[in-house]
Amino acid sequence: MPHSTRKLLLDLILSCEEVIEFTSDKNFEEYQVNRVLQLAIEREFEIIGEALVRLERIDQENLEDKVPEYRKIIGFRNLIAHGYDVIDEAAL
Numbered sequence: 001m002p003h004s005t006r007k008l009l010l011d012l013i014l015s016c017e018e019v020i021e022f023t024s025d026k027n028f029e030e031y032q033v034n035r036v037l038q039l040a041i042e043r044e045f046e047i048i049g050e051a052l053v054r055l056e057r058i059d060q061e062n063l064e065d066k067v068p069e070y071r072k073i074i075g076f077r078n079l080i081a082h083g084y085d086v087i088d089e090a091a092l
Helices: 005-023 028-033 035-066 070-082
Strands: none
Touching: 005 035, 028 035, 035 070
């Protein structure tokens, strides 16, 4: 089933809102010791990156105009999904 631009944008917005909500009263040290928070944030970034991959396939021109750094975000998603064992959170 094809994905609609509207649905993918909604996924992006909701995941960004979740990241903000999850981290609003946290500092980096709290993040580092809270495995549940780490997993939640990683999951939201995976959703954000995947939604951007799908948007790129169906509406690349508008995506480039609206989110000029979208390829970096997709790269970050790929790092989380495929390079999880080499991530240095302090360097991000």
